[in-house]
Structure formats: structure tokens, C-alpha cells
Amino acid sequence: MIELETTRQEGTLRLNLQGKWTFAEADAIKTQLSAIGLEAAVGVVVDASALERLDVTAAWLVYQQAQVWQQQGAEIRFEHFPAEYLGYFEKARQRDQPVMGWGAFLQTPVRRLGQSALALLATLRSFITFFGHSLVGLVVALFSPSTFRFRSVFHHVFSTGISAVPIVALIACLISIVITYQGGGQLRDLGAEMYTVDMVAISVLRELGVLLTAIMVAGRSGSAFAAEIGLMKTNQEVDALRVMGGDPFMILVIPRLVALVIALPLLTILADIMALAAAALISSAILDISFSQFYSRVALNVEFRTFAAGLIKAPFFAVVIALIGCWQGMRVTGSSESLGEHTTKAVVDSIFLVLLLDALFSVLFYQLGF
Amino acid sequence: METIIAVKHLVNQFGSQRVHDGLDLEIRRNEVLGIVGGSGSGKSVLLRTILGLNTPTSGEIYFQGQELTGMKRQELACLKRRWGVMFQRGALFSSLSVADNIQFALREFSHLTPAECRELMLVRLEMVGLEAHVANKFPSELSGGMIKRVALARALVLDPQVLFLDEPTSGLDPVSAEEFDQLITTLHHNLELTVVMVTHDLDSLASVCERIAMLVDKRIVDGTLAELLASPHPQIRQYFSGRRAQAIMRENTWNGMPTTS
Numbered sequence: 001m002i003e004l005e006t007t008r009q010e011g012t013l014r015l016n017l018q019g020k021w022t023f024a025e026a027d028a029i030k031t032q033l034s035a036i037g038l039e040a041a042v043g044v045v046v047d048a049s050a051l052e053r054l055d056v057t058a059a060w061l062v063y064q065q066a067q068v069w070q071q072q073g074a075e076i077r078f079e080h081f082p083a084e085y086l087g088y089f090e091k092a093r094q095r096d097q098p099v100m101g102w103g104a105f106l107q108t109p110v111r112r113l114g115q116s117a118l119a120l121l122a123t124l125r126s127f128i129t130f131f132g133h134s135l136v137g138l139v140v141a142l143f144s145p146s147t148f149r150f151r152s153v154f155h156h157v158f159s160t161g162i163s164a165v166p167i168v169a170l171i172a173c174l175i176s177i178v179i180t181y182q183g184g185g186q187l188r189d190l191g192a193e194m195y196t197v198d199m200v201a202i203s204v205l206r207e208l209g210v211l212l213t214a215i216m217v218a219g220r221s222g223s224a225f226a227a228e229i230g231l232m233k234t235n236q237e238v239d240a241l242r243v244m245g246g247d248p249f250m251i252l253v254i255p256r257l258v259a260l261v262i263a264l265p266l267l268t269i270l271a272d273i274m275a276l277a278a279a280a281l282i283s284s285a286i287l288d289i290s291f292s293q294f295y296s297r298v299a300l301n302v303e304f305r306t307f308a309a310g311l312i313k314a315p316f317f318a319v320v321i322a323l324i325g326c327w328q329g330m331r332v333t334g335s336s337e338s339l340g341e342h343t344t345k346a347v348v349d350s351i352f353l354v355l356l357l358d359a360l361f362s363v364l365f366y367q368l369g370f
Numbered sequence: 371m372e373t374i375i376a377v378k379h380l381v382n383q384f385g386s387q388r389v390h391d392g393l394d395l396e397i398r399r400n401e402v403l404g405i406v407g408g409s410g411s412g413k414s415v416l417l418r419t420i421l422g423l424n425t426p427t428s429g430e431i432y433f434q435g436q437e438l439t440g441m442k443r444q445e446l447a448c449l450k451r452r453w454g455v456m457f458q459r460g461a462l463f464s465s466l467s468v469a470d471n472i473q474f475a476l477r478e479f480s481h482l483t484p485a486e487c488r489e490l491m492l493v494r495l496e497m498v499g500l501e502a503h504v505a506n507k508f509p510s511e512l513s514g515g516m517i518k519r520v521a522l523a524r525a526l527v528l529d530p531q532v533l534f535l536d537e538p539t540s541g542l543d544p545v546s547a548e549e550f551d552q553l554i555t556t557l558h559h560n561l562e563l564t565v566v567m568v569t570h571d572l573d574s575l576a577s578v579c580e581r582i583a584m585l586v587d588k589r590i591v592d593g594t595l596a597e598l599l600a601s602p603h604p605q606i607r608q609y610f611s612g613r614r615a616q617a618i619m620r621e622n623t624w625n626g627m628p629t630t631s
Contacts, residue, residue, distance in 0.1 A: 023529040027481050055529035056561065057480075060493055064486070084560040092489070092496040334510025335464035 001025075002058075004032050013041035013074075018050045021058035029058055033065040044069050049080035059085045130327045134257060137249040141258075152255035153262070160221040160256075161263030167220075168213050168267050169274045175208055176200060176275035180282040193287045197297040200279040202306055209272040210310045211358055214317035217264055218350040222325035225256055226346035229329025230339045238330075248330075257322040264318035268311055309370055313361050317354050324350040373432075374399045374532060374564050375420065380429035382415055389415050391588035393429070397532070402558055402565040404575050407585030408609065413568045416585065417536060420566075421455060422446065451479060454525030458536040460517040462509040462524070468495075469505035472524050479528065494523040499553060515546040519553075526557070533557075535567040539574055547571060551578045584609070 002025050005016035013036070021029060038044070046062060048054060059082065066076045078086060141148040184196040229252055232238050238248050276298070283289040289297075328346035332339050364370075375397040382390040389412040397403055407413045418424040420431055422438065431438045433449055441449075462471050472494055476487045492502055498519040509517060518538060525533060538554065539547035551574050558565050558578075569575060575582060576595060583592040586605045591598070599610055610616075 023480070053562075056493065056497070056526070057490060057529050060490055061486075064489070082560065084556075088493050088496045092492040092502070335508065337465035 002028055002032065006036060008039070008041060011041055012043040012045060013038065014045045014047060016047045016050060017054075017062070018052075020053040021051060021062075022053060022055045023057040026057055026061060029061045033062065038069055038072055038074055041074055043075045043077065045077045045079060046081060047079045048082075051080075054082065054085075056085060056088075060089060063089045126331070127327055130330065131323060133249050134253055134323060134326075137247070137254045138257070141250065141254055147250055149251065149255050152251070153259045156256050156259030157263050159224070160217065160260055161267055164217060164220055164263075164267060165270065168216055168271050171212055171216060172204075172209060172271035172274040173278040175212055176204060176278040177282055179203060179208075180279045181286070184283065184287050188287060194289065194293075194297065196283060196287060197279070197289065197294055198301050200283075201276060201298050201302045204275040204279070205272055205302065205307045205310045207310065207358070209275055210268045210313050210317065211354070213267045213271045214264065214314070214321065214354045215351055217260070217267065217318075218321045218325075218354060219347055221260065222321045222346045222350045223343050225322065225325030226329040226332075226343045227339065229253075229326055230332030230342055233330065233332045234334060234336075234339065253322075253326045253330075256326055257319065260318040260322040261315045264321075265311055265314040268314045272307065272310065305370065309365055313358065316357060316361075320353045320357060321350045324353065372399045373397065374434060375566075376432040377416075377420065378430045378432070380416075380419065380431070381427045382412065382419060382424070382429075383427045388588060390419075390426075390429075393585075393589050395583055395590045395592070397564060397566055398581075399564055400558075400562055402554070402567070402578055402580045404579030404582045405566065405568045405585070406570070406575065406582060406609070408605075411585040412588065413585055414536070417534060417566075417568050421453070421534065422450070451475075451528050452531045453534065454528065454530030454532070455534045456518070456521045456525040456536065456538060458540060460509070460521040462517060462520060464509050466508075467505065468507050468509070468512070468520050471509070471520060472505075472527050474524070475528050490527070491523075494527050497526065497557065498523045499549075514541050515543075515550070518542065518550060522553070526561075529561075530563070532564045532566065535565065535569075537569055537571075538567055539569065539571045544573075547573065548577075554578055 001019045002021050003018040005018065007014045007016070015036070044066065046066060062081075063086070066078075070076050179200050180196060183199050184193055187193050187196050187199070229238070232252070238252070241248050241251060280289075280291055280294045283294055284291060325346045328342040328349070332342045373396045375395075377393060377395040380390050380393040380395075381388070393416070395416075405413050405416065415424060419426050426439065429439075436449070438446060438449070462468075463474070466474065469488070469491055472491045473487045476482060476490060477484075480487075482490070491505065495502060495505060500516065500519050500523070504512070504516065504520070509520070512520065518541075522535075522538075525535075535554070539550050542550060551571075554565060554567075555578055557563060565578075567574070567579070569579075580594070581592060582595055582598055583590045584598060584606060586603060591601065591603065591606065593601075598606055601607070
């Protein structure tokens, strides 16, 4: 509890502080002090001799009010007030300069535009450097297989490929069910339900199988790569590797890259098979197309190159996902916030680039008549 | 002297491993208590148990006569605000600036205006001997010693009655470590703080701590440094018989403190 006794005498206002003045009483202290008017006083004496307890926050609130009175022209005197506190307050006040200059907010838009353009260039440059580094690493690994870490590759094939099998199989089935239902319903009205088979087979084999698998893997493994490497960076594990003469590219990036290039095409094949199986099942259930009809229709109308056109994109997507994931991981600095930011970027950027690459492939295949 | 925190019959067991077995500890008001013990003797578990981060297998912990382990969560949170904790590696929030790290509790638990919070934050920075411009930096931009100081400023911001320090001088160079010891002594005197520190630093033990609690055989043996040095217990003798310990003890004999030899 705080108690405050004020006496006025010959132009002097005397404050006698009593009780326990602590952080918990901050509100009461503020209201009580600010209620005191100077009136005619030209001097204020703050007497802390009767206090049981005075902590820093409470003392500072008293000091702050004293500053206000001083500005109103009163002379302040502290009696039995802890000198150490006053020392801290004086120094802190002197040192308090305006911080976080307004400059940052007042920058002209032009300047900000320029800065973000430069930042973009720096990012691009960083990625190109990283890409080059990885290529060099691959070439080195090709010519001196002893530096290549097979065990690490197997580990990552398992974690990015084999453990992704259930979810990839499931989404392949689901998307194929959706297409068969939607397309089959429409085509049956035209009496052309047989074409449902062509539609599902071609769209899944050419585009959807590989694309959905790549997006799934980008979400699963791209983020994992970024987070793993990012955490190793904040833990200085990457530095430790470097100091021991290890090349982080050879040890961390290349195995992940190679593993994903192996895993993603295999997952794509799996997705294709599962999607066709699901389509066959749904077709027989709702469109009265028997399994043998389905099979002969696919064998007749779907060429091998349709399947190849989808599969050939998988390694390219894998490279994009692995490189973006590892690169974002390497860009993590210090804080946990940065880790989150770069993990998010790894996923968003790799999905974006996978879709962009897919569009480019579509144009290319069209031009080639593939 | 009045007891501020009392630990009674504390038992901590993890699996088949018993870390504390009927441990008793008293922390007295306005003292600086050092908790020591070899690696793996359960210092950190003891500290974590007192702080409520670890639920003991059995035993009670009293703060100013109130039993903590059976207390409601909200009451406990209120009591905890009278404690300041400095973690070994600072545990600063890495996404907040130094200023926001220190102001966090002020903003959260008081009705002070942002300007007042900022001023009070600067006072704390001044108290731990840091320049005002440090306030705008982020934890990842600070050196080890600065992180410790900022962590101390954050621990002090709610004007705690008890300050817990987990290895305050570990990872600091000798000069910084000594400065830090002095800082703790100064703050202890100026703020009437009760300080509990877990430490491996024999210099800190000799220069800062008024009383030492040593974890031996899953229990506490406490006393002044001189009393512990005079103890016949083999583990205590071993702890203080290393060459480094001996050198520091010699120095302190010169300062008028008796030693065993």
C-alpha cells in the first residue's frame, strides 16, 4: 500500500512518501502524484525517509513527476531517495536520443523502389551463385565418386520418396476420382462416356500426375530441406562443417538434390498408376465401363509418349524443388523468425517455379508437336 | 534472517534415476546464494523445479510461506512476476528487438503508457551498463556478453524480489565475467534483491556469493565458502581441491578468508 502525505509551507511543497512503493502500485502512484498541483509552491521536497520499500519502477514514476514540476518552474529536492536510482535515471535520460529515425518512414517511393530492385538483383545473384555451385558440386561428384555420399542419398530418397508414398498415392486417387466423376457425367449426357477414359488417362499422364506429385513434394520436402539446413545454419553446424574442411554443398545440398531427382520420377510413376487404377474403378462403377474395356481403350488411344511427356518433367521439377529448398535454408540467419520466413519462401517459390516450368514445357511440347 | 523461499523434502525422479532425494533448501531474504555441484548433479533440475518448469515427483516449495506446487495457475502467475529469471543462453525472443524484449513484460502486465515503458526500458539498459542505441538491435546482432546483460535487464524489468541466474558468467571472457559479477553485486546492494545463482565459476562463488548450497548425494549441503572448505565430506573436498579452485582460494586467504590448507 502506498501512502502520501503532503504539507505546504512557505512556498515549499513537501511530499512524505510512506509504505511500500512498488511496481504493483504503479497505477495508484501515477494517479496520486498527478493529482497534486504545484499551486504557489516554488520548491518541492520529496522525502523518502519513511519508506518501507521503493523499487525502480515506482522511483522512476516519482522522478518523472518531479521532472514535470521542474519544467513548471519548481525546484526539486530529493531527501533520502536512493542515490543509485537517481544516477540511473539521470544517465538514461541523457542517453535517450530519438531512435528509429523517421528517415525510414519518410523515404521517397523512388528510393524504396530502387532499394527493392537492388534487393531483387541481390537475391537473383545469390540464387545463380548457388545454382552454379551446385552444378560444380555435381560435376565433382561425377568425376570423383568417393566424395559422393551414397548413404546420405539413400536416407533422403527414403525420407522424400518412400515416406511420401501413402499421401501421393492418396491424392492421385482423389484427383482421378474427381475428374472421372465430373467428366464422365458430362460425357454420358452426350453418349460419349467412353471418351472419359481418354480424358482421364491423358490429363493425368501428361499433366496432373506429375504436377500434383511435385506440389506435394515441394510442400513436404522443400520445406523440410529449408528447415533442416536453416536450423543447421543457426546452430553454426554449417560453419563447423566448413571449418573441418567439409564442403556444405557436397555434404548437404548434392545428396538432397540427387535423392529428389531419383524420388520424384518414381513417385510420379506411382501417382500415374494409382490415378489410372482409381479411374478404372470409378468408371466401372458409374459408367459401366469394364476393366478390360478400360484397359484396351487406354492401350489403343494413349501412346507411350503421353506418359513420357509427363515423366520427363519430373526430374526438372525435382531440381527446382531441391535447389530452392536448400538455397532458402542456406539464407537463414540467426533468428527463429528468419527460419520461418525462409521455410515459407521455399515452399511458395518452388511451387510457383514448378508451375512456371510446367507452362514453359507445355509451350515447348506444343511447338515440338510432342 | 527471514526465509523467502523454502524447498522441503524434494524428490525428483526420471525413470529409474533419482536426481534429488529428500532435498531441503532455504533461501534467505537479501542474500546471494550460489548453487554449485558437479555436472549432472541436478543443479538445473533444482532451479527448474523452483521456477515451476518441472513438476517434482514429491516435495513442497514455499515462497514467502505460501506453498507453490498446489497453487492455482493464475495465483502462481501473479507470484512469478515477483521473480526475475536470467537463462543460461539469455533466451531472448529472437524476433523482437532488445527494446521490445525488455518492455515485453511491462506492456503485458502494467497499464503504463508506451512512452513510460520505453523510458523504464532505458533505465534498465543503463542499470546493466548498456548504451541506449543497443535498444534497436536484434538479439542475433549482439555479442555473448551483451546478450547476458540484455537478459539481465529483462529479468529486472518487473522489479523482482528474487533474481534467478543460471550460469551468469558462462561463456564470458574473464574481464566480462568479473564485470558481470560486479554488476550483480551492485544491483544486489542497490535493489535489495535476493539473488540465486547456479554457477560453475569459482571466482563468482568467492566474490559474489554470501552463502553456497552444494548438491552432494542428491541433497544440499550449505554454508559459507569457508564452512564448505572446512567440510570433511569427500565429494566437497574433491570439488574444491582442483588446481583452479586452490588458486582462487589462495587469493581469498590473502583477502582474509580461511582455507583448509
